[in-house]
Amino acid sequence: MRLVIARCSVDYAGRLSAHLPSATRLLLIKADGSVSVHADDRAYKPLNWMSPPCALKEGEDGIWTVTNKGGEQLIITVEEILHDSSHELGVDPGLIKDGVEAHLQELLADRIEVLGEGWSLVRREYPTAIGPVDILCRDAGGGTVAVEIKRRGEIDGVEQLTRYLDLLNRDPLLAPVRGIFAAQEIKPQARVLATDRGIDCVTLDYDALRGIEDQKLRLF
Amino acid sequence: MRLVIARCSVDYAGRLSAHLPSATRLLLIKADGSVSVHADDRAYKPLNWMSPPCALKEGEDGIWTVTNKGGEQLIITVEEILHDSSHELGVDPGLIKDGVEAHLQELLADRIEVLGEGWSLVRREYPTAIGPVDILCRDAGGGTVAVEIKRRGEIDGVEQLTRYLDLLNRDPLLAPVRGIFAAQEIKPQARVLATDRGIDCVTLDYDALRGIEDQKLRLF
DNA sequence: GCGTACATATCGAGC
DNA sequence: GCTCGATGTGTACGC
Structure with missing residues (x-):
């Protein structure tokens, strides 16, 4: 799992079109290939995301391109990186539920x-x-x-x-x-x-x- | 926004009961008061969470208690902290959608x-x-x-x-x-x-x- | 892979 | 505050 705090703008073109103006956000890159863009609110739901399976390509110009099989694209224009760390989490034993x-x-x-x-x-x-x-x-x-x-x-x-x-x-x-x-x-x-x-x-x-x-x- | 990577187990008692055995996970604490527990998969959905408004109390014994108004509780037993960082993100300008x-x-x-x-x-x-x-x-x-x-x-x-x-x-x-x-x-x-x-x-x-x-x- | 059913759904609009 | 409909719903499980 990789955690990046960055000033960035984001564009999504897929099932709908969506745009995020420049601001500082969390980019969460998981081992399953998913990428999500979080603000500091909205509970757990990201502002924008790409579900796995998808591929992240980090351009040298700060433009990250996330693409999935369906041709949907998430384009993240990274202007400044404030934090960047990676962590090995391993496989999760999973959730046990009761009351459904x-x-x-x-x-x-x-x-x-x-x-x-x-x-x-x-x-x-x-x-x-x-x-x-x-x-x-x-x-x-x-x-x-x-x-x-x-x-x-x-x-x-x-x-x-x-x-x-x-x-x-x-x-x-x-x-x-x-x-x-x-x-x-x-x-x-x-x-x-x-x-x-x-x-x-x-x-x-x-x-x-x-x-x-x-x-x-x-x-x- | 606070990012913690920790080995922990989690119990939720609220609309249902749920338990997570000990493993290394991301604890994501947002400025809106929400807390979510992420594994390295399942796209953007956390394994467990508490939506805002809720209060996080960090006990000295490594037991974090998150409570909301409805009396639902998320109890996180933190065994080892591998990373802990806080970041000022500011208010997000928000998402502009098109095509709904x-x-x-x-x-x-x-x-x-x-x-x-x-x-x-x-x-x-x-x-x-x-x-x-x-x-x-x-x-x-x-x-x-x-x-x-x-x-x-x-x-x-x-x-x-x-x-x-x-x-x-x-x-x-x-x-x-x-x-x-x-x-x-x-x-x-x-x-x-x-x-x-x-x-x-x-x-x-x-x-x-x-x-x-x-x-x-x-x-x- | 598609279709169906469940979910702590989340979120926003209208009342 | 509650209810209702939309969602890039996501996710698991069936066939």
Whole structure:
């Protein structure tokens, strides 16, 4: 990893055109071939960048040219270098995550009764021609229910569930299938659209589900 | 901006939980208060971060604690510092972009005739209950047309236009409303879906539209 | 390699 | 402050 602090101007020509007037910035060159140009704000997002794989050519006139396979170009005109250091970092062991959609799915599948008394799981990741349905289950009356789980429930998720329901309802062995849109948080517009389509919305509490799960584990 | 190269392990407890085993990484501390932890790959995205506003407290035992208002925490256990430098960057003049959706919409609205002779603009950002339609216009026969504009035309955009059409066609003053999906580039799958739904696809040439606009400006 | 789905997305505009 | 849509979204995983 190479860190350069330099006064520079930058031009990007690729999926759009963009220009950065001259100023002092951080140029971050990673071992994976990526180059990014950071100001002292905007959280972690660089002002401009080129994703790997790409090639950096440092001209003798201070003009750095970064090119990728698609012909996109990042041209950095370096006027003055204030710092330049390189560091050997090695391969990173990587991030271990907990609390994402997959966990919500596991927890809800294991405690499907939170959706209603007498409900039972058919299976997780129920396969269809257009992809797996997160959870397929049966309500107390034996009716089929498809559940789409999201961490944050937005319109896209409702569309996704709608596509699954259209398909599942073509199967005479399953139909009629109704839908439940379950998320830790559901946006108003998504709720409106779901309701308009006869889809029920359920808000999940990750900590509560985990708590229930812990209780279950203590019981057995 | 402060740059630290350090052997460290990291724990994040917030919207999810995450852990990074000990390794050598870049710690990037920006003037806006953000902290990010970078490995030597993954392009510009850090392994872990805290967005501003947040506060960094450097303990004497090498334990750095970053906290934000929401109570999320990033705990960095620094085992060895290999580099530590600070740099004054000043305020960045910022990025100038060109060629995004807003420009396409302006250009097309101003030159609605490219969609067909005798067409006229009703208005840009025509409001509906589920959000504004990019362009509403009338064709030569006085029929209403809703136009959805995207830089890159994908399935999501077709779904979005479909929702608008469903809603607009419930309005007896407007119905029947047909749809046009306009983009610089339309993915094959999006084109198939649009066609299946009776939506016309139009490919926009940004440079050509800008050229037409320039001609218009020269004429008046 | 393309397409799909997820993400601590980030960011800016409008309300 | 919140919501919503755009993003050069990035990234992993499937086929």
